[in-house]
Amino acid sequence: MGLFSGADCKDHGGRLAAIVRVIEHMKRELSRPLPLETLARLAPFSPFYFHRVFKQATSMTPARFLAALRMAEARRLLLVSSLTVTAISAQVGYSSVGTFTTQFRRWVSLPPERFRQLARQLAGVSVSALLPVIRGRAIVAGQAHRALVHLDTVDLPGLLLAAVAPRNGGRNEWWTAAPRPLPAALPATVPPGEHRARVLLLRPDRDATAALVDGAPDSFLVGDMELQVPAGDQHARPTALATLTVPVRQVRITDPPLLSATPLRWLLGVSQAGWRGRAPVADERHPLRAA
DNA sequence: CACCTTGTTTACCACACTGC
DNA sequence: GCAGTGTGGTAAACAAGGTG
Numbered sequence: 001m002g003l004f005s006g007a008d009c010k011d012h013g014g015r016l017a018a019i020v021r022v023i024e025h026m027k028r029e030l031s032r033p034l035p036l037e038t039l040a041r042l043a044p045f046s047p048f049y050f051h052r053v054f055k056q057a058t059s060m061t062p063a064r065f066l067a068a069l070r071m072a073e074a075r076r077l078l079l080v081s082s083l084t085v086t087a088i089s090a091q092v093g094y095s096s097v098g099t100f101t102t103q104f105r106r107w108v109s110l111p112p113e114r115f116r117q118l119a120r121q122l123a124g125v126s127v128s129a130l131l132p133v134i135r136g137r138a139i140v141a142g143q144a145h146r147a148l149v150h151l152d153t154v155d156l157p158g159l160l161l162a163a164v165a166p167r168n169g170g171r172n173e174w175w176t177a178a179p180r181p182l183p184a185a186l187p188a189t190v191p192p193g194e195h196r197a198r199v200l201l202l203r204p205d206r207d208a209t210a211a212l213v214d215g216a217p218d219s220f221l222v223g224d225m226e227l228q229v230p231a232g233d234q235h236a237r238p239t240a241l242a243t244l245t246v247p248v249r250q251v252r253i254t255d256p257p258l259l260s261a262t263p264l265r266w267l268l269g270v271s272q273a274g275w276r277g278r279a280p281v282a283d284e285r286h287p288l289r290a291a
Numbered sequence: 292c293a294c295c296t297t298g299t300t301t302a303c304c305a306c307a308c309t310g311c
Numbered sequence: 312g313c314a315g316t317g318t319g320g321t322a323a324a325c326a327a328g329g330t331g
Contacts, residue, residue, distance in 0.1 A: 036307065051308075063307060063319075085298060096321050101299055103319070113298065 016254075018043040019057040022050075023253050026066050030073055031093045036062055058254045065256060071107045072215055072257035074100070078116040079123060079213045085112045107259045115261055119213050122268050127159050128204040130267060131179040134159065147190075147227065148183040149176070149199060152247045156221070159202040160184050161263050162246075164195045164227060175262050183243075192229045199223040199246050200258065212264045215257055222255060223248040 022042050026034060039062055040050035054062045070092040077088045089100030104112050149162040162184040165173045178184040180201070201221040202211050211220035223246040 047307095061308065067319080084296090086296090094320090097297085098299070098301085098322075099320055102301090105299085106319095111299070 015053050016057060018045070019054055020253055022054070022062075023058075023065070023069075026069055030070055031091055033093070034066055039066075058256060060256050067103060068107065068256050068259060070094070071104060071259050074104060074112065075108065075115065075119070075213050075259070076215065078112055079119045079209060088112070108261045110261045110265075118261065118264060118268055119209055122212075122264060123207065123209050125208050126204070127202045127206055127208050130208060131159060131204065134177055134179050147186040147197075147229065148243050149186065149197065150183045150243065150245045151180070151199065151201065151223070152245050154181055156180060156201060156248075158204050161200040161202065162186065163198045163260070163263075164190055165198075173260060173262065175260075175266065177263070177266070190229055195227040195229055197225045197227045197244055197246065199225075199248065200263075201248050208267055209264075212258065212267070215251075217251045220251065221248040222251050 022039050025042055026039070036047050036051065039054075040047040043050050043053075045053065051062060054060075054065070058065050060068065074088050074092045077083055077091065078085075081088070083091070085101070086097045089097040092100070094100040094103075101111060104110075104115070108115055110118070147164075149160070151160065157180050160178045160180055160182075161175065162177070163173055163175050164186055174187055174190050176184045176186055184199075186197075199222065200211060201223075202208065203219055206216070206219040210216040225244055225246045227244060
């Protein structure tokens with residue numbers, strides 16, 4: 001077989017199998033340098049063709065997907081191990097802890113050591129313990145909101161988390177949460193335009209960090225949907241300008257890992273406020289807006 | 292107080308990515 | 312396939328905290 005022939009993988013299933021094979025290799029070899037050409041050889045496709053097919057399958061470029069996997073593993077190690085940040089950076093494939101810290105902060109929105117402190121505060125807290133505190137705060141009375149997010153399955157219990165980000169990239173991301181079966185209300189601060197909504201349904205019997213840090217696949221379901229937010233008066237209230245019913249499914253290997261610390265940070269605020277019997281520190285009007 | 296370890300930031304460079 | 316652009320890489324400087 002020619003190095004870049006790929007002739008036996010031209011069908012869709014074959015392409016997907018090749019991408020899955022590469023992602024599995026990425027996960028096994030996180031600590032090694034994995035340039036585009038090396039990954040393309042595994043498929044085996046030309047670097048140019050591999051790049052295009054990979055992005056179609058995962059919605060991310062190979063380099064970004066690999067970086068996301070590295071950051072996800074780093075988050076897990078920060079939570080479950082006592083390794084130093086320097087050791088973790090080496091274990092997930094960075095030869096410079098400086099690059100690691102910079103990238104971690106860009107992806108997660110917190111530096112590694114700060115993330116470890118927050119994640120450990122929420123470790124051991126079950127999702128079901130958070131539900132009563134979040135119930136009643138899901139839709140704040142009189143608060144304007146952009147959209148209500150429902151799930152297509154009404155019988156699944158748990159904590160619904162929804163994130164919205166502009167389709168054309170951009171760092172901004174808006175998060176919201178609700179206990180099932182209540183819908184999650186996207187805040188009025190989400191600007192008009194084309195967005196992509198991503199939802200997570202956390203199982204009530206699992207630790208809150210299982211899905212948000214560990215990425216344990218049996219601890220949550222995921223869903224995706226395109227969202228068009230129409231132009232309108234941001235201050236009109238109370239207004240639901242759109243209703244989304246999002247199908248959920250098991251997480252797939254081609255799904256990019258969740259990396260933002262925003263839901264973790266907010267749940268921590270909710271849990272601590274709940275135990276103290278008062279409101280969380282987060283801003284009521286747009287409680288889950290990412291930094 | 293000096294030194295050491297660990298974590299973060301910054302400047303610059305190589306290469307991956309994107310648009311044509 | 313090419314060329315411009317942007318992202319991610321390294322190394323080094325700097326900061327913070329702990330210890331003798």
